[in-house]
Amino acid sequence: xxxxxxxxxxxxxxxxxxxxxxxxxxxxxxxxxxxxxxxxxxxxxxxxxxxxxxxxxxxxxxxxxxxxxxxxxxxxxxxxxxxxxxxxxxxxxxxxxxxxxxxxxxxxxxxxxxxxxxxxxxxxxxxxxxxxxxxxxxxxxxxxxxxxxxxxxxxxxxxxxxxxxxxxxxxxxxxxxxxxxxxxxxxxxxxxxxxxxxxxxxxxxxxxxxxxxxxxxxxxxxxxxxxxxxxxxxxxxxxxxxxxxxxxxxxxxxxxxxxxxxxxxxxxxxxxxxxxxxxxxxxxxxxxxxxxxxxxxxxxxxxxxxxxxxxxxxxxxxxxxxxxxxxxxxxxxxxxxxxxxxxxxxxxxxxxxxxxxxxxxxxxxxxxxxxxxxxxxxxxxxxxxxxxxxxxxxxxxxxxxxxxxxxxxxxxxxxxxxxxxxxxxxxxxxxxxxxxxxxxxxxxxxxxxxxxxxxxxxxxxxxxxxxxxxxxxxxxxxxxxxxxxxxxxxxxxxxxxxxxxxxxxxxxxxxxxxxxxxxxxxxxxxxxxxxxxxxxxxxxxxxxxxxxxxxxxxxxxxxxxxxxxxxxxxxxxxxxxxxxxxxxxxxxxxxxxxxxxxxxxxxxxxxxxxxxxxxxxxxxxxxxxxxxxxxxxxxxxxxxxxxxxxxxxxxxxxxxxxxxxxxxxxxxxxxxxxxxxxxxxxxxxxxxxxxxxxxxxxxxxxxxxxxxxxxxxxxxxxxxxxxxxxxxxxxxxxxxxxxxxxxxxxxxxxxxxxxxxxxxxxxxxxxxxxxxxxxxxxxxxxxxxxxxxxxxxxxxxxx
Ligand code: 26Q
Numbered sequence: 001x002x003x004x005x006x007x008x009x010x011x012x013x014x015x016x017x018x019x020x021x022x023x024x025x026x027x028x029x030x031x032x033x034x035x036x037x038x039x040x041x042x043x044x045x046x047x048x049x050x051x052x053x054x055x056x057x058x059x060x061x062x063x064x065x066x067x068x069x070x071x072x073x074x075x076x077x078x079x080x081x082x083x084x085x086x087x088x089x090x091x092x093x094x095x096x097x098x099x100x101x102x103x104x105x106x107x108x109x110x111x112x113x114x115x116x117x118x119x120x121x122x123x124x125x126x127x128x129x130x131x132x133x134x135x136x137x138x139x140x141x142x143x144x145x146x147x148x149x150x151x152x153x154x155x156x157x158x159x160x161x162x163x164x165x166x167x168x169x170x171x172x173x174x175x176x177x178x179x180x181x182x183x184x185x186x187x188x189x190x191x192x193x194x195x196x197x198x199x200x201x202x203x204x205x206x207x208x209x210x211x212x213x214x215x216x217x218x219x220x221x222x223x224x225x226x227x228x229x230x231x232x233x234x235x236x237x238x239x240x241x242x243x244x245x246x247x248x249x250x251x252x253x254x255x256x257x258x259x260x261x262x263x264x265x266x267x268x269x270x271x272x273x274x275x276x277x278x279x280x281x282x283x284x285x286x287x288x289x290x291x292x293x294x295x296x297x298x299x300x301x302x303x304x305x306x307x308x309x310x311x312x313x314x315x316x317x318x319x320x321x322x323x324x325x326x327x328x329x330x331x332x333x334x335x336x337x338x339x340x341x342x343x344x345x346x347x348x349x350x351x352x353x354x355x356x357x358x359x360x361x362x363x364x365x366x367x368x369x370x371x372x373x374x375x376x377x378x379x380x381x382x383x384x385x386x387x388x389x390x391x392x393x394x395x396x397x398x399x400x401x402x403x404x405x406x407x408x409x410x411x412x413x414x415x416x417x418x419x420x421x422x423x424x425x426x427x428x429x430x431x432x433x434x435x436x437x438x439x440x441x442x443x444x445x446x447x448x449x450x451x452x453x454x455x456x457x458x459x460x461x462x463x464x465x466x467x468x469x470x471x472x473x474x475x476x477x478x479x480x481x482x483x484x485x486x487x488x489x490x491x492x493x494x495x496x497x498x499x500x501x502x503x504x505x506x507x508x509x510x511x512x513x514x515x516x517x518x519x520x521x522x523x524x525x526x527x528x529x530x531x532x533x534x535x536x537x538x539x540x541x542x543x544x545x546x547x548x549x550x551x552x553x554x555x556x557x558x559x560x561x562x563x564x565x566x567x568x569x570x571x572x573x574x575x576x577x578x579x580x581x582x583x584x585x586x587x588x589x590x591x592x593x594x595x596x597x598x599x600x601x602x603x604x605x606x607x608x609x610x611x612x613x614x615x616x617x618x619x620x621x622x623x624x625x626x627x628x629x630x631x632x633x634x635x636x637x638x639x640x641x642x643x644x645x646x647x648x649x650x651x652x653x654x655x656x657x658x659x660x661x662x663x664x665x666x667x668x669x670x671x672x673x674x675x676x677x678x679x680x681x682x683x684x685x686x687x688x689x690x691x692x693x694x695x696x697x698x699x700x701x702x703x704x705x706x707x708x709x710x711x712x713x714x715x716x717x718x719x720x721x722x723x724x725x726x727x728x729x730x731x732x733x734x735x736x737x738x739x740x741x742x743x744x745x746x747x748x749x750x751x752x753x754x755x756x757x758x759x760x761x762x763x764x765x766x767x768x769x770x771x772x773x774x775x776x777x778x779x780x781x782x783x784x785x786x787x788x789x790x791x792x793x794x795x796x797x798x799x
Pocket of ligand 1: 356
């Protein structure tokens with residue numbers, strides 16, 4: 001593909017022309033928001049041809065295509081990444097400067113599409129980006145939510161949720177494609193009846209029909225002219241002229257894609273959620289089969305031309321839905337349809353926590369998706385018939401798709417796919433030995449590991465252009481296409497010149513963040529302090545509370561007249577699910593600590609606590625490059641992988657971690673001297689029986705003293721929350737073993753302090769972390785999926 005050469009002059013002309021076209025005004029006479037819209041339109045125009053050409057090329061080559069089904073995508077702002085991918089950074093920056101405009105300010109005007117909760121949605125988007133960069137024919141399939149994840153504000157330290165109207169300035173990047181709409185059916189009755197040719201036809205009555213309209217977003221590859229597609233479906237009224245809908249019926253339909261559910265690790269069987277799942281899955285499967293039929297004869301070739309990947313169980317109804325389409329609409333036999341379906345489908349699991357595993361009450365499922373339910377019943381029946389003689393009824397019924405009155409989506413996903421993967425080595429091992437143990441026994445060949453990765457284009461080049469430029473200067477630009485080449489940055493170790501340049505950049509990024517914190521929150525922070533960062537969803541298992549205990553410990557030391565070994569700024573970013581009471585109590589506690597500590601004159605510059613509201617991709621881009629310490633402190637065995645650990649490492653933060661998820665692989669990559677690990681191992685945590693938190697509270701005077709501050713009025717503003725948290729730890733026996741890990745965590749923090757004292761060796765460690773992060777590029781992860789699961793072509797193309 002040919003890259004159109006866009007010069008600065010052309011860009012400036014296009015830009016000015018577009019302002020006039022859109023606003024009949026001069027560029028000096030419009031708002032920053034309008035400037036953003038203009039810039040987005042100009043940039044979008046530069047790759048619309050790539051979108052068409054890419055599609056044509058795949059079609060011409062009759063390439064196998066992968067469809068990545070995910071109920072969430074969290075793309076982050078599009079503008080900066082698209083400009084980088086198109087190779088237009090300098091052109092745009094210089095062009096805008098020439099007009100007296102600030103590229104940085106204009107970028108900030110883009111509303112972030114918050115169409116995901118956290119790691120899972122972000123991973124989906126990093127995969128789309130990396131697939132485009134690697135020339136892999138992969139399309140995203142998801143939901144066009146009208147409102148994304150809520151915006152978070154703090155009022156008196158409490159989280160308040162505000163609707164996220166991400167489309168307030170219109171659609172800059174998505175194209176509505178009404179001609180590609182399809183109808184999705186819910187409810188009513190379904191039965192089979194022979195037609196005049198004797199083939200069984202599905203009949204439906206009293207169904208609720210919903211029209212699915214796609215919005216297509218171009219996903220640009222890095223300097224290669226590729227633009228893949230992310231297709232997000234929106235629910236609308238069907239176009240039936242003779243049908244009249246009541247207001248309530250209209251509401252019910254529009255509601256399907258109105259909001260993103262804000263829970264990330266806690267399963268709630270909500271009817272609307274089931275409808276969301278079937279809605280985007282059915283629309284996706286129908287449009288895929290439609291496109292396939294257009295180009296091919298018969299269905300024998302389907303698995304050679306199509307792969308459908310289900311990102312966690314939320315899209316697992318794709319299995320019975322493809323069966324439905326193949327049997328009811330294309331008249332394939334069960335056996336043929338089943339063989340095809342298994343070859344087409346593959347599944348990634350993202351959690352081990354039983355409370356997050358998706359199950360639907362059978363009654364609700366049957367009523368909402370009657371035909372799909374019949375197919376699941378048949379999958380269940382055949383599974384039992386096949387496996388019972390081999391494994392016995394007891395084992396088989398523990399993992400059959402139907403059981404305990406529920407449809408168990410993870411089991412359905414394994415049974416209906418040819419590949420099942422976990423997202424870090426230890427996570428995959430635990431899947432095999434516990435949650436999916438019996439299915440591993442039955443289908444060992446299906447299981448494999450694919451450790452997560454991150455898109456270094458966004459997390460280094462967009463978020464930290466200063467460091468990316470230093471890398472370019474020191475080791476050349478090869479790492480941009482071959483992230484493994486970051487290894488070359490090991491030359492920085494003990495090279496005073498490079499280290500001091502890196503040190504200067506790190507300090508600059510800390511200053512930028514400090515300016516942001518001061519302007520947004522009015523808190524002044526010491527940029528020479530250790531920036532100790534924990535950014536992720538608020539969840540008990542992630543143990544933000546362990547970090548809070550350490551802050552209280554430091555505060556008590558200062559109040560007792562001691563000086564901290566090194567000044568610290570503790571930085572948090574985290575949203576709590578609105579219904580997750582305990583997580584919200586922890587937010588209130590952290591905000592109370594911040595308020596008290598930041599305003600205590602005894603503390604001064606030594607210690608600050610900053611809980612930045614509204615954590616999301618854009619905020620992560622500001623915080624990550626400024627982090628000295630990356631807190632990855634989940635209880636071992638609970639965090640499937642984690643990906644902020646990788647983003648922080650790539651930017652040179654030192655990881656303080658339990659041996660959980662991908663932390664274990666990060667430790668392997670950098671070596672034990674270049675990471676600080678602590679705490680119980682997976683095996684130890686699992687076998688920690690007879691644990692009595694109250695014994696630790698009674699016998700460890702430091703822990704005792706820390707926990708007492710929660711209830712003795714030290715933090716008077718959160719007495720109720722303090723008491724509840726105290727009780728959860730001491731009285732209700734501390735489910736996530738914080739007290740068991742506390743002293744080891746504190747020793748880890750002490751090690752951080754002593755490492756930080758020697759700035760040269762600290763920067764060495766930082767440089768080693770950057771050098772070893774190439775391994776965690778999602779470019780590699782997606783290649784492994786492509787080769788080992790989907791068997792599709794990788795074509796890196798122009799560079
Ligand atoms: C399910 C049902 C109802 C409402 C919401 C949900 C729901 C939504 C999102 C359940 C789970 C999620 C997201 C989970 C998630 O982000 N998991 C994380 O996935 C990352 C990518 O693999 C891992 O790195 C993290 O360890 C894992 O926690």
